[in-house]
Amino acid sequence: MQTVVRKTQRKGVRSTQNVKSLKNTEQKMNLFKMFERFINYKQTEGLAKPTIQGYYEHFHYLNTLLDGDIPNVEVTLGLFRDYIGYMLHEQGLKPTPVNVRIRTNRAFFRHCNQEGWIEIPIHETFKPIKTPEDKIQAFTPAEVKVLLNQIDDSRFVGFRDKVMIYVLLDTMVRFLNYLI
Template sequence: MARKLRRNGTTKQSERRVAVTSAVGRMTLKEMHLQFMRFKRVEGLAPRTLDDYENHFGYLCDYIGGDLNKSEMTAEVFLDYKDYMLNERGFSPHTVNVRVRTLHSFLKYCYEEGFIVDQLHKKIKTVKAPIDNVESLTPMELKQIFSVIDEDWYTGFRDKVLLLVMLDSMARIGELVKATRNNVDLKHGAIYLGADTVKTRQGRTVPLSYKTTKMLSEYIDETAEYNTTTLFVTYDGSPISDNTVRKRFKDYAHKAGITKQVSPHVFRHTGALLYLMNGGDPFSLQKILGHKDMTMTRRYVQMSNSDVKSQHEAFSPINSIFNK
């Protein structure tokens, strides 16, 4: 007679979780995070995203003052950390939410892997925050910035082309400084942003206007002598860094007498806003920006509505009935 090794019924999820958890009961918070980071690296996340996970966990460890064993990992500890960031350090809701999201992802992983029994991630929620308008520049301010760039020098010409490409494509600076000459399609007026360079790890092709394509073509001819695959390079043919670009943005803003913050990200915001105000639709904008959903794109739509009076004046239904 055959021996019965397993019962007919299935083990409850809670029983399996306790069994697994008891086998790793001595793991500490930091040891769990090491496993979490190993898992995230295998997922193929961008280096910047992996750095954020590490940095945010470091901030948590600084608050805790060391490590925690499994029994010390309670919802109260993490809720107190959130309260500390908000009310003692005075961090903005945006900053707090960025750190809370990475913490939420880590705690969810710990629960699903059986490192902890409680679903702590469900208790750690983001902070409700007001939706503020993102910083942007006006067309006049953009003209002022371009007017102070000296195109007689190579670096000035390169910067003008880079600014035009950034404004037109609405690409992130990290995506553009890693672009290659082969990424550019001058015939169709487009530039491809590779999956290994973009934040979402999903490559995309973004269109360029005729004016930008023409300037970019001149720049590519100008830099052919460097014999490099990198698109945007320094005066000696080395790849330009995003920090160098940020510094030059600030220098041009200062020369133009603009007191607003001027950065690559502000150019991206400005391009997105002007795209909508010039008649572009939110869905094509989402694709150009590389957003996974419409959350951020909706903020641009909200901002573009600030110009609703002038838009209404131009497109009022009354205009189709009575002559202006």
């Protein structure tokens, strides 16, 4: 039996002159080209199709504000703040969908900054918008009694439902969605 030994290191060293010329080329990129490269990278990571589709969708929303392609040097924090204002005030979106778009675009801008396509790390500066906390109303003891009295536990189905409700109440699990 023959043993195969593989080389783990490549021959040659990348010169700094090549790196500088690569940076100059990448400085002339536009937003669409950066996004195309970003999507290619994300696809090689093996992300699910709905995730990739979400990146396309949220990039489209950004592109709607820009009304076309822009060079990478125009991708600034001010531009993204304008985008957030556009979503909140002109489109009238609630904070939650705005935050979803912010998160996906932050991933895109983080990748662009790490690759050297944009100089300013704008992904570090902006954060998701504060959203109001959802207040969950608990059932009163009287409401629980009314609920349990509606169940006919002489049959298996009613007994099963009553046991499920007791388990949910005892473990304090939210179950309003299950009852509707």
